[in-house]
Amino acid sequence: MTIKEWKENVMQYERLIFTICYQLVRDYQEAQNLTQETFLSAYTHRESCDITTVKPWLSKIAANKAKDYLKSAYFRHDRGEISYEQQDTSPLPEDIFLDREGAEKIKCYIEALQEPYALVSRLFFLEEKSVAEISLELQRPRKTVQTQLYRAKKILQEKIKGDG
Amino acid sequence: MELFHRDGHISQEGFQFLIEEKADLLQRLELSEHLSFCEECMEKYLNHLDEMQEPSRQIPSIQAKVFQAVTKKKAIKKRDYLMTVVAACIALMLWSSGVFQWGARMGCGYPSETMYNQVFLMSQKANDFSWKLYRGCHGVIDKINWKGDYYENK
Ligand SMILES: [Zn+2]
Numbered sequence: 051m052t053i054k055e056w057k058e059n060v061m062q063y064e065r066l067i068f069t070i071c072y073q074l075v076r077d078y079q080e081a082q083n084l085t086q087e088t089f090l091s092a093y094t095h096r097e098s099c100d101i102t103t104v105k106p107w108l109s110k111i112a113a114n115k116a117k118d119y120l121k122s123a124y125f126r127h128d129r130g131e132i133s134y135e136q137q138d139t140s141p142l143p144e145d146i147f148l149d150r151e152g153a154e155k156i157k158c159y160i161e162a163l164q165e166p167y168a169l170v171s172r173l174f175f176l177e178e179k180s181v182a183e184i185s186l187e188l189q190r191p192r193k194t195v196q197t198q199l200y201r202a203k204k205i206l207q208e209k210i211k212g213d214g
Numbered sequence: 215m216e217l218f219h220r221d222g223h224i225s226q227e228g229f230q231f232l233i234e235e236k237a238d239l240l241q242r243l244e245l246s247e248h249l250s251f252c253e254e255c256m257e258k259y260l261n262h263l264d265e266m267q268e269p270s271r272q273i274p275s276i277q278a279k280v281f282q283a284v285t286k287k288k289a290i291k292k293r294d295y296l297m298t299v300v301a302a303c304i305a306l307m308l309w310s311s312g313v314f315q316w317g318a319r320m321g322c323g324y325p326s327e328t329m330y331n332q333v334f335l336m337s338q339k340a341n342d343f344s345w346k347l348y349r350g351c352h353g354v355i356d357k358i359n360w361k362g363d364y365y366e367n368k
Contacts, residue, residue: 060280065273069263073232074246082274089280090287106256110249113256117246124243165218166244188222194247 051096051104059104060089066105067112074116075123084119088112159209167202170195175206217241224248224255229262 051059067088072081088111092099099107160171169188173179181199185192217228217237224245231237232245249256 057281060277064276064280066260066263068273068276070259073235074242074249076235076242082276085276086280086283089276090283093284093287105260106253109256109260110253113246113249117243117250120239120243120246124239127239164216165220165222166248168220169222189251190222191251194251197247 051092051099051101053093053096055101056089056093056096059092059108063105063108064089067108070109070112071116074113075119080119084112084115087115091115155213156206156210159206163202163205166198167205170198171202171206174199217245218248222248223252224258229259232259233262233266 064085068081068085071084071088072078075081075084088108091111092108157176160175161168163171170184170190173184173187174181179187181192181195184190185195188195190198215227215231216225217231219225228245231241237245249259
């Protein structure tokens, strides 16, 4: 993408990108900032953009920016959510006593999970696949798989606690 | 209510929830995570947005701010480049003026602690001087660029 094309795209898609950012973050000022960041990022990486796919490419950058913002907003809102690096995606803790009945119950909970947690949890907890394997199989970024597993684990632990 | 299908993609309800601004923080985080990697769902979402009526909310024009930010970014890049050139010239000048040879002569050709100390002191002074010069030039070029920036945006 040339600088001229980039400028034309800013003018053509600024409303669309703002709408995407706003619908995701639901904060007028923040949506403006993210829109600006999206176009600046597009400027920096303009050479890697295929001019025929500008619209989804810009939208993807916007979704990514919104995701990062929401991630930190969720972290502030829910102290339990920790950074990617700290996320513990080990199997369920050993302190959950798994007799046959207990194991069946946990299996039921995992099967009953909703997306985006059901598939990753089944593959990880029941089929014992690694984060890398799941990432490849579901075509989801590794960090996303890790985050989803972390949240799934929290949901499961709460359900188990509720049982006890 | 399920935002996602069992196959992991965003459901019709999920898109509706997002567009009608009903999704809560965690749901929006889940949706943005999915949209940032799934091309299929992004395409569907964009189709939904195309069909959407013009929003009643005023959409701000961001282009002026974006263009201004890029002009500033370019000016900073140019300034940094110029600063590197100026710093390199000063360093070359100091080397060719024999500052360090003089320091070496102080040691009468024999490496000694005094000689190293002298060279060290000299190079430190040279460094201080070039740093002051660098900051001076920095200010001047900054002003030149800002002026250029100002006229360009007018
Ligand atoms: Zn999808």
